[in-house]
Amino acid sequence: MTGSTRGPNDPRRRERILDAALDVIAEHGALKVTFRKIAAAAGVPLGSLTYYFDDMQHLLTDAFTRLAETVSTRYGALLEAAHTRREAEDAVVEIICGKVWGTDRNLLLSYELYAFATRHPEVRAVMRSWMQASRSSLARHFDPLTARALDALVEGFSIHNSVDLRPTDREEVAAVVRALVERHH
Numbered sequence: 001m002t003g004s005t006r007g008p009n010d011p012r013r014r015e016r017i018l019d020a021a022l023d024v025i026a027e028h029g030a031l032k033v034t035f036r037k038i039a040a041a042a043g044v045p046l047g048s049l050t051y052y053f054d055d056m057q058h059l060l061t062d063a064f065t066r067l068a069e070t071v072s073t074r075y076g077a078l079l080e081a082a083h084t085r086r087e088a089e090d091a092v093v094e095i096i097c098g099k100v101w102g103t104d105r106n107l108l109l110s111y112e113l114y115a116f117a118t119r120h121p122e123v124r125a126v127m128r129s130w131m132q133a134s135r136s137s138l139a140r141h142f143d144p145l146t147a148r149a150l151d152a153l154v155e156g157f158s159i160h161n162s163v164d165l166r167p168t169d170r171e172e173v174a175a176v177v178r179a180l181v182e183r184h185h
Helices: 013-028 035-042 046-052 056-081 085-097 104-119 121-138 144-163 170-184
Strands: none
Touching: 013 035, 013 046, 013 056, 013 104, 035 046, 035 056, 056 085, 056 104, 056 121, 085 144, 085 170, 104 121, 104 144, 121 144, 144 170
């Protein structure tokens, strides 16, 4: 089976399962996810899921953790590339208005994560870790209170813009980011 993506020596099988789980969550919702749907989406035998994951709770927690880490890495990279406060403000605007965080899929998955975590307190740790990573990235450039406010602003604008008939445009978002930073600077 050399060159195949299947088989017992498939080093990416677990990651493919997690990616497929996120796809299935996005399509059906976290409460309608089944091992069978995920196995089919990942192109792996059903038994592979129980090999890697004790139960659905474990699988969903790891899938949501993968989502949080992926988005946090992109979010952090934009802020790390900023060398001035103005560049950091521009990075925040890009996080809100670009496709780092606010893609339709990421927003849908984050809604699922929030809803799932309200019913499964142990999953709240994934959300807290994600928030801490975001705030740490922001804290490279802003004081802790401003970092916390900007983090909430990122999520708030992203959520509102996903459903608003007239989403807040880039210039308006930039004005709000700058006003918030100036107020706390």
